[in-house]
Amino acid sequence: MRFFFDEADSTIISRISIQGDSIKVKALYRGTLQVTDKSYGRITLNDVKVLTDGTWKDVESVMQFQLSDDVGIFTAGSKIPLNNLKYFRGKTAYLAARDFFGKDRIYKMVIKNQSEIMISDKIEDINWYFGAFELSNKKNISFNDGTIFIKNGRIIDKYSINPDSDALIVADGRGSQNTADVVYVYNEAINNSNIGQNFLFAGRLDEIVENQLTLTDFFILNRNEWESFDEDKKLYFDDDTYFYDLEEKKEISRKEFYSKDYAVDEKSDYAKDKGLKDWYGYMYTDGDRIVAVAVKKRMDSLLRQRITAGTVESVEDDPMTGITITVKDARDWSSRKNQWMPKNQPVRMGIDTALVIKENNIISYQDVKPGDIVYSVRDDFYCKILLIK
Structure with missing residues (x-):
């Protein structure tokens, strides 16, 4: 109303x-x-x-x-x-x-x-x-x-x-x-309305304990653009959170997430002896609760990334590129022009290691169907996050 x-x-x-x-x-x-x-x-x-x-x-x-x-x-x-x-x-x-x-x-x-x-x-x-x-x-x-x-x-x-x-x-x-x-x-946007409470974060994992993590020097996707914050941000997780290691290309448990060396005290002798550094991650949240997190050793160049929206035309297991979707009626967000720029041909994206999310749940690529409305964060061909609207 x-x-x-x-x-x-x-x-x-x-x-x-x-x-x-x-x-x-x-x-x-x-x-x-x-x-x-x-x-x-x-x-x-x-x-x-x-x-x-x-x-x-x-x-x-x-x-x-x-x-x-x-x-x-x-x-x-x-x-x-x-x-x-x-x-x-x-x-x-x-x-x-x-x-x-x-x-x-x-x-x-x-x-x-x-x-x-x-x-x-x-x-x-x-x-x-x-x-x-x-x-x-x-x-x-x-x-x-x-x-x-x-x-x-x-x-x-x-x-x-x-x-x-x-x-x-x-x-x-x-x-x-x-x-x-x-x-x-x-x-298109992450949320379908102004009252939505879903967010996309990216940043360095400074500290991880049993039910929360602290991001430092983090970014948040705001109006289709990554906005940086020179401060810390606490986010919370639980047994329903999805954890993914992008280096090993596998799902990990909550216990593995907080007990392994994804966040360390880089000044400690332990970290120096083993050559350990803090990892980086993408987090999709519902408020401050993490729905899904994907972690990797090095931060991606966020400036290279594009925000693309459109409609799934096809899903295929390409022998050369892996699981690939073709998106029709595609448009990229232009930061320079501050508007959506329609593409004149479909866009192909690899989603093998992407976080694929629908209705605040992680889904398999097998659940992505032609006709789905999508909002994506991609680095050229490689999709980082795919939201099914």
Whole structure:
């Protein structure tokens, strides 16, 4: 539930938005409407394309689609009854499809009214009263109840978009008068909302005891960038924490983690005699509790790493590179431009030694499936952390 106020210091609520379960999008199609079968709730389209990697790619010359019982059909912001769809034969349609027992089921449909224009830009400001947003290039785009909004791989309502969002917009209109038929928001983060309490840490293991560790000179991933702290940070672990030794490439027990020499007093005779140094680690936490930690002898160059988000297209055991995923609709976070930059082709990542996390649990690569929305920290090809959204 979201509350809206006309003024910052007002105590009077002007609008309440109740947000239900969002619909996961399997694919976004574009095609030319040919046949409407009202009796069976089916439509047939010609020249069908699918939105992938920021562009429309050919699928089939002719495809038939089943409509959901509660399908929303719109043109120019007005809802169209199914029995009137026959009058739009020959028009371009955009279809948001969800998975229904392995088959496409159309949840929302928009009929193009004029000409298509595709824009990839940042939404700078939103005017809710007039139903329009301003892009960073100062272009104004209107939106309405028919606009298909997609974020985190799901259809969302219009009140779920925010200023400072990077988006691909499929607009409909001519000249300066354009209405968004589709708004595909690129933004991803560790947490799905501002109230999330999951964090990614990296740093030197200064001290480890039975149920806690102390990081020193640590980093935290903040707004898709590693932020450094010249201080100590205490984090806590338990028997449910997952521990992984990246040098040995194996899971270790809690006891091994705190009893071995992953953190030492480097000035002690014991450490000097054995040539021991503190190890480094990546930690995924729920608040201050460690969900998973992976440790290694030397710190990675965090400046080389990229934050990449997208949708898993395939998972394979490549004989040359090991377990590899291909991510479509990929985008990298650009620190220089402070925005998500869409890739024009899929990205391959090796996840053999990555921490793969879903719903605050470590999962096997075998549990990574095509269609999963992912947020990753990677060093070129090699993925360090993979979050399944």
